[in-house]
Amino acid sequence: MEARTTTTLLYLSGVTVSFDGFRALNNLSLAVEPGEMRAIIGPNGAGKTTMMDVVTGKTRPDNGDVFFAGSHDLTKLDEAEIAMLGIGRKFQKPTVFEMHSVADNLLLALQNDRRPRATVRWRDTPDEIARIDRILDTIRLTTERERPAGSLAHGQKQWLEIGMLLAQEPKLLLVDEPVAGMTDAETRQTAELLKEINRDKTVIVVEHDMTFVRELGVKVTCLHEGSAIAEGTIDQVSANERVIEVYLGR
Amino acid sequence: MLEAKSIDLHYGAAQALRGVSLRAALGEVTCVLGRNGVGKTSLLRALVGQHPVSSGTVEWEDADITKLKPYERARRGIAYVPQGREIFPLLTVEENLKTGFAPLRRAERDIPDDVFSLFPVLKDMLHRRGGDLSGGQQQQLAIGRALVMRPRLLLLDEPTEGIQPSIIKDIGRAITYLRSLGEIAIVLVEQYFDFARDLGDRFAVMDRGSVVYSCTKVEMDEIALRRAISL
Numbered sequence: 001m002e003a004r005t006t007t008t009l010l011y012l013s014g015v016t017v018s019f020d021g022f023r024a025l026n027n028l029s030l031a032v033e034p035g036e037m038r039a040i041i042g043p044n045g046a047g048k049t050t051m052m053d054v055v056t057g058k059t060r061p062d063n064g065d066v067f068f069a070g071s072h073d074l075t076k077l078d079e080a081e082i083a084m085l086g087i088g089r090k091f092q093k094p095t096v097f098e099m100h101s102v103a104d105n106l107l108l109a110l111q112n113d114r115r116p117r118a119t120v121r122w123r124d125t126p127d128e129i130a131r132i133d134r135i136l137d138t139i140r141l142t143t144e145r146e147r148p149a150g151s152l153a154h155g156q157k158q159w160l161e162i163g164m165l166l167a168q169e170p171k172l173l174l175v176d177e178p179v180a181g182m183t184d185a186e187t188r189q190t191a192e193l194l195k196e197i198n199r200d201k202t203v204i205v206v207e208h209d210m211t212f213v214r215e216l217g218v219k220v221t222c223l224h225e226g227s228a229i230a231e232g233t234i235d236q237v238s239a240n241e242r243v244i245e246v247y248l249g250r
Numbered sequence: 251m252l253e254a255k256s257i258d259l260h261y262g263a264a265q266a267l268r269g270v271s272l273r274a275a276l277g278e279v280t281c282v283l284g285r286n287g288v289g290k291t292s293l294l295r296a297l298v299g300q301h302p303v304s305s306g307t308v309e310w311e312d313a314d315i316t317k318l319k320p321y322e323r324a325r326r327g328i329a330y331v332p333q334g335r336e337i338f339p340l341l342t343v344e345e346n347l348k349t350g351f352a353p354l355r356r357a358e359r360d361i362p363d364d365v366f367s368l369f370p371v372l373k374d375m376l377h378r379r380g381g382d383l384s385g386g387q388q389q390q391l392a393i394g395r396a397l398v399m400r401p402r403l404l405l406l407d408e409p410t411e412g413i414q415p416s417i418i419k420d421i422g423r424a425i426t427y428l429r430s431l432g433e434i435a436i437v438l439v440e441q442y443f444d445f446a447r448d449l450g451d452r453f454a455v456m457d458r459g460s461v462v463y464s465c466t467k468v469e470m471d472e473i474a475l476r477r478a479i480s481l
Contacts, residue, residue, distance in 0.1 A: 041481070043441065044286045044411075154263030180287060181264025208287030209458060210481050238481035247285060247480050249410070249442030 008070070009034040009202050010055065010172060015064030017050055017226075024050040025061065026226035032172075037198040039213045040206045041237075042223035043246060048206045051223070052174050056089050057082040069171070088170030092177040094157040098150030102141050102160055105149050106132045109164035131167070138196060139163040140189065155186030159193060166197065173197065175205045179212045191215035210234070222246070251275050252297070252403055252435055257306035259289075259296050266292040268459040269306070273452075274403065277432035279425060281450035282439045283479050289459040290439045291333060294405050297437070298330045299323050310403065324353040329401030333408045333439075335392040339381025343372055346380045346391055350398030358400070365394040368424040386417030393424060403435045404428065410442045418445065425449050443479060447472065455479055 010032040017025040025047045032038050040048055053059035054066060057079040066074040072085055096105050110128060112118075136142045139159040144152060149160055158178055165173055175194070179187045191212055194203055207213050213220060213234055220237045222230040230240040237243055252274040259267035267289050274280040282290050295301040297308060299320040307316045315323055329350075337346050344361075351359040366373040369390040375383060380391060389409055396404060406425075410418045422445060428434050429449075440446040446453070453470065455463040455478040463478040465471070 154265070157263065177287070181261065181266060183265070208285060210285075211458065234481070244476075244480050247441075248444070248476065249440070250444065 007034065008032065009036075009068065010204070011065065011067040012051075012054070013065045015051075015054060015061045015066060017047075017054060017059055017061050023226050025054065025064075028064070028223070028227055030221060030228060032202060032204060034202055035198075035200075037194065037203040037205065037216065037218040039216055039218055039220045039234075040204060040223060041208070041210075041213060041220060043249075045225070046223040047226040048223055049176070050226070052089060052176060052204075052206070055082075055174060056087060083168070086169070086171035087174065088165040088168050088172070089174040090161055090165050090176060090178065092180060094154070094161050096149040096152075096157055096160050096164070098148065100149060101146050102136070102149055102152070103132055103145045105160055106135055106163055106167050109167035111167065111169045135163045135166050138166065139193065153186075155182045155190070158182070158186075158190070162193065162197070166201075170201065172202045172204070175203065177207055177209075178205065179207065179209050187212050188215060210238075251309075251311070252437070253309040254293075254297060255307045255309070257293070257296050257308070258304040259292050259301060260304050261301075265304075266459055267296065267303075270296075270456070270459070270461055271306075272437075272454055272461070274435040274437050276402070276435050277429060278451040279429050279436045279438055279449050280452045280454070281446040282437065282454050282456060283441070283443065283446055283475075284456035285479065285481075286441070288456045290456055291407055292459075293456070294330065294332075294407050294437070294439060297405060298328060300330075321353065324399065327400070327402035329396035329399050329404050331392045331396050331404070331406045331409060333411065335385075335388045337380040337383075337388050337391050337395070339379065341380055342377050343380060343383070343391055344376045347372070347395055347398050350395045353399050361398055362400065364427075365397050368397075368427060369394055369420065384414075386413045389413055389417065389421065390424075393421065397428075401434060403437070405437045405439075407439045408441060409438075410440065410445050418442075422449060443476065447475070 008031045012028055012030040015025050015028045042048055050059060054061050057074060057077055061075060068074050068085060074082055136145055139162060141156060141160060179190050197203060220234050221228050222237050222243050224246045230237045230243050254272045257267050257270045270293055284290055296303050299318055307314055310326060347361050371387055372391060372394050409421050429436060438446060451467050453465050453475060454461045
């Protein structure tokens with residue numbers, strides 16, 4: 001396949017993934033523009049996680065094209081190469097280093113030269129400290145900087161992990177169910193946080209929480225049985241007959 | 251009567267249930283509806299004791315069972331048909347059914363005829379391995395296994411998920427029959443709206459870990475109920 005020249009940041013076309021005869025993705029097409037934030041919804045088994053697995057190189061599609069930033073064919077790259085290209089993923093369950101401070105967690109995640117020599121000779125630089133300060137400010141954890149990550153509230157842990165994602169300086173963030181288990185206040189703040197991040201990064205967020213999706217106020221794609229069945233504002237999607245049927249289990 | 255009062259449940263620091271209350275009476279089907287990820291399965295886990303509650307109480311037959319272990323609750327007649335069935339794939343159908351003997355006294359350890367009259371296919375396949383059954387047959391086996399322990403409270407988690415229509419009908423008939431005995435309280439967690447609407451006596455719709463709408467069959471306003479479930 002020749003390289004594409006398109007302005008689309010993430011382009012999936014006709015992607016199919018089967019496991020033991022079960023089609024997790026069925027001719028899925030999706031295009032996300034640079035600077036966009038997209039919410040992905042859908043019932044259990046709709047293919048949301050498999051879609052993220054394909055984008056991050058964890059699963060290889062049987063068929064279809066997956067391109068990043070126009071020219072990178074993600075179906076040919078491994079997980080590490082895709083991460084280096086600038087695609088960061090946050091899984092549903094927070095996985096921070098509980099024993100370490102908030103700042104050290106971010107330091108570990110910073111985009112840096114990680115070769116042995118550089119790592120052994122490492123010293124913190126004013127530039128690194130400034131980068132961590134900026135991230136702490138974004139994720140609202142400036143005052144928690146020296147606290148062990150394990151002692152943070154659930155919502156704060158999720159924000160710290162989003163911060164660790166930001167520290168990798170990705171162009172595209174994939175965020176899986178960030179508000180599951182959060183309080184109402186935390187959910188609202190997470191929507192604000194993602195909107196701020198979206199000012200200079202492209203974001204794809206998978207969520208079940210419709211209050212949250214409404215709060216985001218962005219374009220929504222509803223997946224079902226591995227295909228996109230509706231796309232538009234949350235009001236358009238929730239009024240879509242097919243979407244209603246799917247959520248009523250028909 | 252089952253009565254759950256103001257249940258909170260956490261996974262680590264993440265809160266999955268917030269002040270959920272639910273009642274289920276003998277001879278009635280109580281449906282718990284809602285989209286994925288709203289807390290339906292967590293509620294069942296709290297009722298069977300698979301996960302401890304952070305606050306609130308579960309009362310069953312006028313006793314507080316909040317702190318009881320799952321096997322102690324099974325001895326009190328609480329049976330659970332989990333989502334995804336969780337039958338033993340390497341045991342035969344008969345052996346799978348006999349795992350339901352665990353909470354019973356020795357004299358009660360036989361497979362009731364009802365199991366085979368409701369699901370004749372289990373009789374035909376008695377010596378096949380559970381893992382060789384189709385998804386729908388496995389679902390019938392999981393319900394059969396629960397019935398072996400002669401439950402007075404039967405908790406079903408999405409029994410129609412991924413099941414072919416003819417078997418969904420069989421399962422619906424089985425639930426209707428069990429309800430008609432008047433001796434079993436049935437809690438049915440479902441995402442298949444029409445199935446639940448046709449069987450339910452009471453409905454509770456969950457969203458974000460709370461019950462956001464509830465009604466009885468008589469007061470049911472289908473439009474409002476559907477709206478509570480949709481986006």
